[in-house]
Every structure is written in C-alpha cells, then in structure tokens.
Amino acid sequence: MTYADCFAEIKGKFLEADISDVQEHLAFQFNIVGEGSGIFYVEAKEGKLYIEPYEYYDRDAMFTATAEVFMKIAEGKLDPIVAVTMQKLKVEGNIEKALKLKNLIDCKK
Numbered sequence: 001m002t003y004a005d006c007f008a009e010i011k012g013k014f015l016e017a018d019i020s021d022v023q024e025h026l027a028f029q030f031n032i033v034g035e036g037s038g039i040f041y042v043e044a045k046e047g048k049l050y051i052e053p054y055e056y057y058d059r060d061a062m063f064t065a066t067a068e069v070f071m072k073i074a075e076g077k078l079d080p081i082v083a084v085t086m087q088k089l090k091v092e093g094n095i096e097k098a099l100k101l102k103n104l105i106d107c108k109k
Contacts, residue, residue: 002036003036003037005036006038007053010040010067010071011040011051013075014051015051017049019104021047022044022104026042026044026104027043028041028056028061028062028063029041029059029061029062030062030064031065032066032070033064035066035067037067039054040052041054042104044104060097060098061095062091063089063098063101064091065088069083069089073089073101
C-alpha cells in the first residue's frame with residue numbers, strides 16, 4: 001500500500017467522525033512507519049475536522065505506528081490505548097489530549 005492510498009483510506013475513516021460537540025482545539029500528528037510511510041495531521045477546531053498530508057509543528061500529540069495499526073484504529077477495530085500497551089503505537093506530547101483520540105474515533109456520524 002502506498003502512502004497516498006493509506007492516507008486516503010485513513011482520512012475517509014476520520015471524516016466519518018461527528019465532532020460538532022468537540023469545543024476544544026486538538027491537533028495530532030501521525031507518523032506512518034514501514035510500508036506506506038509518511039506524515040499527516042488531524043486537527044479538530046471549532047467543531048470541524050481537518051486532515052492534511054503535512055507535518056503539524058504546533059501539535060498536542062504525535063502518534064507513530066504502521067499503516068496497518070492506524071487503519072485498525074481509524075476503523076474502530078483497535079483501541080488506541082490497547083495499541084499503546086501492546087507497544088504497537090508510540091505517543092509523544094500531551095497525554096491528556098492524546099487520550100481524546102479515542103473520543104474522535106468513537107464519534108461516528
């Protein structure tokens with residue numbers, strides 16, 4: 001799977017989230033390692049979700065994993081907290097805000 005394919009699939013899954021209740025600003029960077037490697041960010045701002053294939057320097061948290069792990073998380077098949085405990089997902093930055101990734105994924109339209 002190429003980075004473009006991976007990014008398109010993950011972006012599609014994240015765009016299914018209804019974040020109209022999310023009032024705080026959240027900015028996450030995702031570093032895909034291995035096959036399909038690349039970087040993208042997800043930003044929740046003023047009730048809208050932005051997902052772009054760029055590095056986000058003013059991020060709250062940064063997640064690093066394989067494309068497969070990110071796909072499973074985006075599909076709701078793998079809990080991000082479980083992925084961290086299984087050492088499949090690395091998290092850096094504001095842990096309190098990083099934990100809100102699960103809420104973003106669970107908020108399906």
